[in-house]
Amino acid sequence: MDLQRTEEETVEEIKKWWRENGTAVFIGLAIGISVIVGVRYWGEYQQSQAQKASEIYNVVNEAIASKNYDVVFAQGQTLINDYSRTPYAPLAALIMAKAKFEKNNLTGAQLHLGWVIDHASDKGVQHIARIRLARLLLDNKDYVGAMKVIDGQGDSAFKSVYDELRGDIAAAQGNMAQARDAWLLALAATDIDPNRKQIIQIKLDDAAISKTASTPATATK
């Protein structure tokens, strides 16, 4: 660089740089600021949406406790229509499914549970909906459908629940060997509640399979 430049030259250079890049800087700043404002605004908008949703949800939640089904359906539908991206919509849908179940409307209950599986952002809530849907189908003797709903649901904190359910479905189909295997898997889970363990053990005991006469049936333990 030229070390002999005078001040005038330098000022001239700055002016030149500014003529060439000024617009770009302005546009850059404008974009930057509007992005910041936009992000903030979006965050606040979502927060206020969720807050409104929480109040509607509270109404649904109270209504199911007092079996006020009309309110459950009306307010729940509002959440699903207008606030589907808040966490309150899937919870309300779970509650609506329960209300439909209590009114013996199994198709309706299934639809709501299906909606939760597709729309809940939390995996745990999805699992719960999936398990409940499979249980409804099992109760309705739709064994293939029930199995399909829980198919491939392996590695999660709900594994033991899925295993037990697989056993229940197999047992309902009369497939006792398969049922026993599934229940044994469920029992092997370390995080299992003692009450649930007891129930599975009873089902397992009851499904004991007769061995051939040549091998004496000694107890495993």
Add this chain to the structure above:
Amino acid sequence: MLQLIRDRAQGVLIWTIVGLIIITFALFGLSSYLSGSSTNYVASVNSVEIKEPEFRRETQRIEQKLGKEYRPEFSRFVKAQAIDRLVMRELLNQYQKDERFYVSDSSVLSELNKDESFKGTDGKFDSVRYREILSQSGMSPAMYEQEIGFLLAKSYLESGITRSEFTTASEVDNLRRLRNQQRDMGYLVINRSEYLKTAQASSQEVEAYYNDHRQEFMNPEQVRVEYVELKLEEMAARYPVSEQDIEKKYQAERNSYVINKEQRRAGHILIIVDKKTTEEAAKQKIAGILKEVKAGKDFAKLAKQHSQDPGSAKKGGDLGFFGRNVMDKAFEESAFSLKKGSVSEPVRSKYGYHLIKLTDIKPEKVKPLQAVREQIKKSLQIQQAQSDFGTDTSKLDLLSFEKPDSLSPVVEELGLTIKTSGFFTRQGGTGIAADPRVVQAAFSEEVLTGGKNSKMLELGEHALVLRIKEHKPASQRSLQEVTPLLQTRLKTQAAAAMVKETSDKVLARLQGGESPEQVVKSIKGAKWVKTGPIFRSAELDTVPLAKQVPHEIRRFGFTLPKPDAGKTSWGNTATGTGDGVVVGLFAVQVSDTKADKAKQQQEVLALTNFQGRAMLDHLLKQLHKDAKISINLPKDE
């Protein structure tokens, strides 16, 4: 100046940096720069750290909850629980943020309005009171409201999951069928004790077993220590105490030896001073009554006639016994200065004018000096010994440390005697070895292998220095020594094998179609028992005989495969006490009577609650599973 401008103008890079800084501040605010990690963290949840002070508060909270139940041994569990809670809380906190579980300000407000402790005297929310209560626990309203919001969102999630749970008809039916199932069984028990009688263990077998399990048969390492000790109480006994000193202390502390304070019984006549009766009128009236008393009229009769204290007037003015600090001050002064049987001059209390007649005195009862003499003497001695005990223990501490190879220097200097303990192991022993601090010192590196004096142990008002007198390392127990033990063990094993063999043979015979009544005759001490139909749980059984079926046998019978019609399903097992059991299952029946409506509803409700809680539990476990959690518990002090 210009140099600066030139530098700036040169770098688009610098503009970019400035821009980035602006954006970060705008997005995250200053706080992300200010909250440095200065304290240690005990856990990190998705790189959010839980700090030590927070952890300490939580452990304290748990300890407080345990209250009197708390013991230092629980420390590990308390810490683990505190960590679990804090991690769970942080997980939920992050979950609420990620999922946008926001709650509205008005619902937070209505929670505050519900809280009784924030209500003022008019029963409404009192904001001054609210701030006061919060500041007592060092919280700002913003912090507290955030906490309420957190709890509210948590309850929204919980109730959403649990209230939406259901139980299907087939689920209730299946469970009821299992519970109401009855099984008709028979069993025979093969007693191990019968086989123990004839079981043998040859000396060769014992020796072989001994050689295979040598390391099981060791004498534990033991030591015997010699020690010197200083006991405050023992030292104190040597100090003379004069009778005068005891007497002086007794007098000084007399109040603490009082068993019953003085009580007096009095009657009174009251003339009330109030709006209707002026001071002057009352005074005159009471003076008139006093005259009558002095003239010899009966006090009780006068009280009945004149006293305006209706309760006592009926009883002739009698107030019964009372101590000091019960009555009006002026009344008390007078009552406690009268002689028995005399009547006071008019006394003005806050009620009006009284005449008081003292009728009885129960004098103060004090423990006599004789009863507390020893106690006082001891405490005087201890007072005197305290400073000498202090000097002697510091001498003991210093000397035993400076001359660590023997106890004789301290013995000479302090005039102590060397005592010797019995043998004890690392698990402790009797006498001084019952104290774990003594055991720890005796087995410490320095004392055990270094052969030095221990540090002075301070066991309350008892100081002790020890050194090893004798050390027995762990040693092999001889074959001879353990033979009786091994014989029992091997015989038990042999008996168990015979039981198993018999049990298997019996099972095979029964499966082959022989009748149990026939088979049982060939087994020593065995009995064939038919249970009749029994339930899975003895609680449901009503027939006494069915109730008595041992739990293990009942349980085993319910694991047997169901028999084909007319056949028997046989199986065998061993009980916890080593007896063999052969069980036959004849029939399985279900009393399929529908439960009554109320009971069924109850069952459904219980199952639904249980299932709902389970779902919530698994949801939280899922959060745990998906998070990156590292625990960094501080080491124990």
